[in-house]
Amino acid sequence: MRFEIITIFPGFFAGIFEHGIVRRAQAEGLVTVGVLDLREFTHDRHRSVDDRPFGGGEGMVLKPEPLAGALNSLGIGTKADRNALAKEIPVAPALPTLRVILLSAQGRPLTQAVARELAGVERVVLICGRYEGVDERINQLYCDMELSIGDYVLSGGELAAAVVVDTTMRLIPGVLGNDASGEFESFGVADADITTGEEGVPRSQYGSGGLLDYPHYTRPAEFGGLRAPDVLMSGDHLQIRKWRREQQLRKTRINRPDLLEKAVLSAEDLRIIDSIHPESK
Numbered sequence: 062m063r064f065e066i067i068t069i070f071p072g073f074f075a076g077i078f079e080h081g082i083v084r085r086a087q088a089e090g091l092v093t094v095g096v097l098d099l100r101e102f103t104h105d106r107h108r109s110v111d112d113r114p115f116g117g118g119e120g121m122v123l124k125p126e127p128l129a130g131a132l133n134s135l136g137i138g139t140k141a142d143r144n145a146l147a148k149e150i151p152v153a154p155a156l157p158t159l160r161v162i163l164l165s166a167q168g169r170p171l172t173q174a175v176a177r178e179l180a181g182v183e184r185v186v187l188i189c190g191r192y193e194g195v196d197e198r199i200n201q202l203y204c205d206m207e208l209s210i211g212d213y214v215l216s217g218g219e220l221a222a223a224v225v226v227d228t229t230m231r232l233i234p235g236v237l238g239n240d241a242s243g244e245f246e247s248f249g250v251a252d253a254d255i256t257t258g259e260e261g262v263p264r265s266q267y268g269s270g271g272l273l274d275y276p277h278y279t280r281p282a283e284f285g286g287l288r289a290p291d292v293l294m295s296g297d298h299l300q301i302r303k304w305r306r307e308q309q310l311r312k313t314r315i316n317r318p319d320l321l322e323k324a325v326l327s328a329e330d331l332r333i334i335d336s337i338h339p340e341s342k
């Protein structure tokens with residue numbers, strides 16, 4: 062999978078992808094990340110990438126021409142051109158799957174489900190806005206989606222692009238040491254959708270089915286006057302699974318009750334949720 066990031070601050074990404082899983086995924090050739098300096102696609106003496114907004118008001122807007130130039134340099138035409146080309150070449154493998162994404166506070170929320178969808182795409186181009194944002198015609202002409210990483214305003218799309226790369230990349234098969242890790246974690250898939258198979262090694266977890274993860278503990282058993290839950294040291298896989306499921310339901314009920322509306326829940330889950338006081342810790 063290839064990520065391409067278009068930014069006015071290419072230096073921002075120096076070092077950011079050189080740690081942990083992202084670094085390993087690149088070293089193993091599973092992921093490549095390219096960074097394009099938007100100023101390379103300007104043609105004036107000042108290398109201007111921004112201009113005043115039509116209609117007045119505060120701030121500046123990223124001009125469309127350098128962005129179109131950067132996209133064209135990647136061989137990416139407008140959506141209309143891409144659709145026309147796709148019709149001419151009906152054999153799917155001839156064209157790598159592509160998503161052009163504009164990072165924007167006005168975008169649809171980045172969720173684990175969106176990251177899972179992107180992990181199946183061969184090429185993802187990320188456009189980082191700055192100032193008041195990007196001339197809307199770039200969105201209209203080139204972008205397949207606008208993505209927001211949360212309900213707050215960043216000063217630029219670079220942090221958001223790094224978040225998209227990290228979240229997506231770890232869901233590409235082969236990137237995590239154990240692919241099932243991406244299923245047994247916060248916002249993971251439901252038991253019924255787990256592909257690793259009930260028949261394999263006995264699992265001590267439930268697929269989260271859209272819930273938050275359960276709390277984790279490691280040695281020592283006693284720390285700061287608190288003891289790790291005895292059940293986790295009991296070796297009883299059934300009881301461990303039950304305890305973890307209860308904890309997932311508890312955390313979700315307390316911290317993210319909105320997630321319960323879409324989660325895959327059994328009658329037993331609903332009974333547990335009813336017994337949790339939302340104010341409890």
Ligand code: SAM
Pocket residue numbers: 163164165166167188189190191192193194195208209210211212213214215216217218219221
């Ligand atoms: N005027 C814009 C608005 O109110 O929605 C905010 C522009 S912001 C200062 C500059 C750039 O940061 C945006 O163009 C976008 O690329 C990026 N950005 C800001 N917040 C973001 C978020 N929550 N998710 C993704 N990108 C964001």
